[in-house]
Amino acid sequence: MKTRRAGFSYKEGADGVYNYNFIPGSKSYYFAAIEQYLTTDGILNKVQYNLEFLNQNTDTYWLKNRMEKNTLLHQKASYIDEHKNVKGVLSEIIGVIVNDPDKVRGKDGIKIVYEEAGSFKDLKRALAISTPSVTEGKTLTGQISVFGTGGEEKGLDMDGLEEIFKNPRLFDMLTFENDWEEGYQGTECGVFIPTYMANPSIMDKHGNANIQEGVDYENKIRVEKKKSRDSRDYDLRIAENPLRPSEALLRIGSNIFPKAELLEQQNRILRSKELMGLLNHGEIVNVANKGPVFQVSENAKPLLKYPHKDDEDIRGCVTMFEAPLRCKYTTKGGVVTTGVPDDVYVIVLDPYYKDDPKGKKSTISLGACYVVKQTSLYFSNKTEQDVAWFVGRPGKTGDLFEIVLNLSEMYNAQIQSEISGGGQGLVDYCRDKKKLHRLMFEPIYINKTEVEKISKNRSYLMDIQADRKRQGLIYYADYLKTVVGLDENGNEMLNLHYVFDLGLIDELLKFNDDGNFDRISAQVVKMFTLKEKNQERLRRKPRTTTSILGTRSLFSNPSYIKNNGLEFLLKDDII
Numbered sequence: 001m002k003t004r005r006a007g008f009s010y011k012e013g014a015d016g017v018y019n020y021n022f023i024p025g026s027k028s029y030y031f032a033a034i035e036q037y038l039t040t041d042g043i044l045n046k047v048q049y050n051l052e053f054l055n056q057n058t059d060t061y062w063l064k065n066r067m068e069k070n071t072l073l074h075q076k077a078s079y080i081d082e083h084k085n086v087k088g089v090l091s092e093i094i095g096v097i098v099n100d101p102d103k104v105r106g107k108d109g110i111k112i113v114y115e116e117a118g119s120f121k122d123l124k125r126a127l128a129i130s131t132p133s134v135t136e137g138k139t140l141t142g143q144i145s146v147f148g149t150g151g152e153e154k155g156l157d158m159d160g161l162e163e164i165f166k167n168p169r170l171f172d173m174l175t176f177e178n179d180w181e182e183g184y185q186g187t188e189c190g191v192f193i194p195t196y197m198a199n200p201s202i203m204d205k206h207g208n209a210n211i212q213e214g215v216d217y218e219n220k221i222r223v224e225k226k227k228s229r230d231s232r233d234y235d236l237r238i239a240e241n242p243l244r245p246s247e248a249l250l251r252i253g254s255n256i257f258p259k260a261e262l263l264e265q266q267n268r269i270l271r272s273k274e275l276m277g278l279l280n281h282g283e284i285v286n287v288a289n290k291g292p293v294f295q296v297s298e299n300a301k302p303l304l305k306y307p308h309k310d311d312e313d314i315r316g317c318v319t320m321f322e323a324p325l326r327c328k329y330t331t332k333g334g335v336v337t338t339g340v341p342d343d344v345y346v347i348v349l350d351p352y353y354k355d356d357p358k359g360k361k362s363t364i365s366l367g368a369c370y371v372v373k374q375t376s377l378y379f380s381n382k383t384e385q386d387v388a389w390f391v392g393r394p395g396k397t398g399d400l401f402e403i404v405l406n407l408s409e410m411y412n413a414q415i416q417s418e419i420s421g422g423g424q425g426l427v428d429y430c431r432d433k434k435k436l437h438r439l440m441f442e443p444i445y446i447n448k449t450e451v452e453k454i455s456k457n458r459s460y461l462m463d464i465q466a467d468r469k470r471q472g473l474i475y476y477a478d479y480l481k482t483v484v485g486l487d488e489n490g491n492e493m494l495n496l497h498y499v500f501d502l503g504l505i506d507e508l509l510k511f512n513d514d515g516n517f518d519r520i521s522a523q524v525v526k527m528f529t530l531k532e533k534n535q536e537r538l539r540r541k542p543r544t545t546t547s548i549l550g551t552r553s554l555f556s557n558p559s560y561i562k563n564n565g566l567e568f569l570l571k572d573d574i575i
Contacts, residue, residue, distance in 0.1 A: 001147070001148065001149070001150075001161075001165050001190060001191075001192050001193070001242075001245050001248040001249065002147060002148075002149055002192070002193035002198075002248070003149065003193055003194060003195040003197070003198050003240070003241050003242055003248070004149050004195075004240040004241060005198060006193045006197070006198040007198070008147050008193075009042070009043040009046050009115070010046050012030075012043060012113045012115070012145055012147070013043050013044075013046035013047045013050065014046075014050065015028065015111055015113070015143075015145075016028035016030065016047050016093045016111060016113070017047055017050040017051060017054075017093075019091060019093075019110055019111055020051070020064070020075075020077060020091045020092070020093055021054065021062060021064065021077075021091070023091060023110060024089040024090060024091055025089070025090050025091060026091045026092070026109075026110045026111075027091070027092045027093075027094060027107075027108065027109040027110060027111075028091075028092070028093050028094070028109055028110065028111040028112075028113075029094050029095075029096060029104075029107050029109040029111065029112045029113065030043055030044060030047075030093070030094070030095045030096070030113045030115055031095075031096050031098045031104060031112065031113065031114050031115065031126070031130075032095070032096075032097060032098065032114075032115040032116060032119070033097070033098055033099060033116070033119040033120045033121065034097070034116070034119055035097050037115050037116045037119065038072075038073070038095045038097065038115065039072050039073070039095070042115065043113070043115045044072050044073065044093075044095050045072070047075075047093055048072060048075075051064070051075065051093075064077040064088070064089065064091075065077070065078065065079040065088065066078065067079045067080045067086075068080065068086050069092070072095065073094070073095040073096075074092070074093075074094050074095070075092065075093045075094075076088075076090065076091070076092045077089045077090060077091045077092070078090055094107075094109075098120065098126060099121070101120075101121075101122045101125040101126035101129055102129065104126050104129050104130040105129050105130075106133075107130060107133055108133045109133060109134070109142055110134075110141070110142040110143070111142055111143055111145075112130055112133065112134060112142065112143070112144045112145070113144075113145045114126075114127070114144070114145065114146040114147070114148075115147070116148050116149070117146045117147060117148035117160070117161045117164075118148040118149070118150070118157075118158045118161045119148070119157075120157060120160060120161075121157050122157070122160065123146070123157065123160025123161055123164065124160045124163065124164065124171075127144070127146065127160075127164065127171060130144065131144065131171075131172065146161070146164060146173070146190075148161050149239075149240060149248065150238075150239030150240060150242060150247065150248040150249060150250045150252075158249060158251055158510075159307070159510070161249075162249050164190065165189055165190040165192075165245065165249075166189055166190075167188075168188060168189065168190045169188060173190060174190075174191070175188040175189070175190075176188065176189060176190065176191050176192075178192075178245070180192045180194060180244050180245055181244045181245055181246060181267075182244075182267065182271055183267070183270050183271040189245060192244075192245045192248070194242060194243050194244065195214070195218055195241040195242060195243060196209055196211055196213075196214025196215055196217070196218065196243070197209050197214075199214050199217065201217075202214045202217060215243060218241060218243060221237065221241075222234065222237060222238065225237045231258050231259075231260075231481075232252065234260050235250060235252055235258075235259045235260050236252055238250060238260050238263075239252060244267075246263055246266070246267065247260075247263065250263060250509065251509060251510055251511075251512070255509075255511050255512065256473060256474065256477045256511075257476075257477050257480060257508045257509075257511060258477070258480055258481050258494075258496065259508075259509055261480075261481075261494065261496055262480075262496060262499075262505050262508050262509055263509060265496055265497060265499060265505060266502065266505045266506070266509070269500060269502060269505075270502075275500065278321055278322075278500070279302075279319055279321060279500060280294075280296050280319065280320045280321075281296065281297065281300035281301075281302050281317050281318070281319050282294055282295045282296040282297040282300050282317060282318055282320070283295060283297055283300065283317060283318055284318055284403060284406040284407065284410065286406070291409055291410070292406035292407070292409045292410045293410075294318065294320050294323070294388075294410065297317070300317035300318075301313050301315070301316070301317060302316065302317050302319050302391070302503070303316055303366070303391050303392055303503050304502045304503045304506065305503065305506055306503060306506045306507040306510055306517075306519075307362055307510075307515070308361070308362055308366070309361075309362055310360050310361045310362045311361075312361070312362075314361065314364075314366060314392055314393045315392050315393065315394050315395070316366070316367075316390060316391050316392015316393065316394060317390070317392065318388065318389075318390045318403065318407070319388065319389050319390070319501070320387070320388045321386070321387050321388060321500050322373070322385075322387040322388070324340045324345070324410055324411045324412070325340065325344070325373075325378075325379055326338060326339055326340055327341065327378055327379075329341045329378065339412070340410075340411060340412040341376070341378050341412070342412060343374070343376065343533075344373065344374060344376050344378055344379065344411075344412070344413075345371055345372065345373055345374065345387075345411040345412060345413035346371075346372050346374060346413050346414055346415075346416065346440075346526075346529055346530075346533070347369060347370065347371050347372070347404065347407060347408055347411070347413045347414065347415045347416070348369070348370050348372060348415075348416050348417070348522050348523070348525040348526040348529055349367070349368070349369045349370075349404055349415060349416070349417040349423075349426070349522060349525065350367065350368040350369075350417070350418065350421070350518045350519070350521035350522040350525065351367050351397065351400060351401075351417060351418075351421060351422030351423060351425065351426060352364075352365040352366065352367050352393065352397065352400070352421065352422050352518075353397065353421050353422035353424075353425055355395075355396040355397060363516070364393070365393075365421075365516060365518055366391055366392055366393050366518045367390065367391070367392060367393060367394075367400040367404075367422075367518070368389070368390075368391045368518040368519045368521065368522040369389060369390045369391075369400075369403065369404050369407065369522065370386045370388075370389045370501075370522055370523070370526065371386065371387050371388040371389065371407055371411050371413060372384055372385070372386055372387070372413075372526055372529075372530075373385050373386075373387045374530070374533065382484050382485050383482075383484040383485075383495050383498055384495075384526075384530055385498045386498075386499065386500070386501060386504075387411075388407060388411070389501055389504075390403050390404070390407070391501075391503055391504075391518070391519060397422060397425050397429075398429060401425070401426050401429040401430075404426070405429075405430070405433065405435055405438060408435075408438045409438075414438055414439065414440045415438055415439050415440060416439075416440040416443075416461065416462065416525055416528075416529045417461050417462070417525060418461065418462060418463070418464050418521070418525060419442075419459070419460070419461040419462060419463050420463065423461045424461075426439070426461070427439065427460050427461065436460070439460045439461065440460070440461065440529070441458040441459065441460060442458050442459045442460065442461060442462050442463070443462055443528055443529070443531075443532035444458075444532065444535065462525070462528060464524065464525070464528070468528075469521075469524060472524035472525075472527050472528060473520070473524060475524075475527040475528075475531070476520070476523050476524060476526075476527050479495050479527060480494065480495050480496040480499070480508075481494055481495070481496070482494060482495050484498075501519070503519060504519040504520070504523070507519045507520055508520065
């Protein structure tokens with residue numbers, strides 16, 4: 001992985017030129033998924049320049065005719081004698097446009113180069129096919145180089161490059177200790193060339209870079225790019241001029257989410273022992289006289305990466321960031337009680353509907369459930385925050401619904417979900433368990449229908465059509481970028497700084513218009529649910545009953561709660 005303009009096309013191109021001139025009969029292959037990476041100021045243009053330079057400037061000593069093959073995509077050191085026999089050293093340089101991994105099959109070369117590897121649709125498969133071409137048993141007969149840069153707007157798939165870079169030993173690649181990424185010391189990866197190692201303006205006459213000066217220079221540019229109205233400008237700068245490997249792996253394309261900030265949040269969580277310590281993984285168990293209780297389990301395996309792998313255990317587990325908060329409050333019936341108040345937590349769900357799906361495990365849907373702590377008069381959070389979640393496929397749909405209902409009981413939260421894709425199964429399950437009161441009705445706001453007209457005939461859960469789904473994605477992207485406060489240093493705190501599900505962050509970083517993104521689908525449900533809750537508050541008519549503070553509706557019908565040892569005056573109708 002490398003920064004843009006690090007000279008790797010020249011270096012790898014020079015390898016092929018060396019083989020062409022010094023190793024008779026050798027073949028050097030250059031693979032690219034898109035033709036322009038080979039022929040439009042691409043790596044083969046660098047090869048061509050070097051070949052022509054030698055032919056024209058070495059008194060014919062290095063002259064190699066190319067009488068049999070002489071195109072940019074195929075050059076062969078050869079001449080045809082008077083008997084039309086092909087002679088010469090017969091070394092070759094061949095470019096192949098690989099839009100299908102099988103196109104690399106049978107390419108027996110002493111050198112194979114994957115140019116702009118982040119643009120290959122199935123890089124791992126192509127690499128697996130080409131590796132036998134450079135081996136004979138335990139003996140290596142050639143070399144494969146795989147390299148790429150972030151910011152691939154035309155790139156088809158960065159997943160292969162990312163996995164090869166992060167697990168080089170798995171693919172018989174040379175390994176390096178990862179001392180570029182904070183928190184990853186002691187782990188292995190491929191070689192990484194950061195932007196400050198390819199910036200000639202901060203180098204001495206021997207080519208040694210002043211690293212701190214280079215980092216400061218890059219950060220200064222990023223401050224300006226961050227001011228752009230188009231967040232893609234900032235993302236593209238980071239991806240093409242990375243300071244660390246994770247930045248080089250950013251997806252650009254049609255991703256509408258603030259990837260650079262999400263990447264910083266991911267690294268912040270991974271580097272922080274305090275935050276990682278708050279992420280407790282376990283299961284919900286029913287305890288006599290207590291009901292559902294969360295228990296930490298050493299065997300719990302959260303799904304932290306997107307997409308999941310074919311050989312991965314996808315049963316998932318419950319992750320709790322914050323336990324249900326309790327306080328003293330007055331119920332709607334006027335009873336003062338202690339517990340989890342109504343309307344503090346909601347649960348949003350993206351279910352699955354087939355008990356036994358067909359196809360590869362890596363392509364099947366997961367259930368994604370989030371417990372959302374809303375802003376309220378009871379507690380001091382300034383934004384809606386996911387405080388617990390379950391992502392996985394624990395078995396049949398009923399197993400997922402049981403987990404969701406248990407979370408609903410623990411957090412005293414109602415559940416909202418899409419009715420399609422398994423939502424109707426949730427309704428049927430709750431009806432059998434006599435728990436329909438745990439489900440939310442279809443939102444009024446999403447359908448823009450008058451309350452009075454549908455209040456008696458509302459259906460459970462919601463129907464999100466394709467156009468609404470797209471709108472929900474935009475809502476969520478805007479939500480993540482919304483400023484909700486300042487930290488102790490005066491820096492803006494966004495909603496995304498309260499996202500602690502590493503799997504969700506990974507999914508957001510890799511989002512595209514074609515994949516199956518279960519966690520994000522649940523967040524879309526959250527967006528419409530929160531908008532509906534806000535509309536309910538706006539529609540609520542204040543009461544004007546007499547209180548000890550006067551007759552104004554603001555102070556009517558007061559109730560009291562205690563929170564953190566302090567007593568507050570609360571009112572249902574205060575917004």
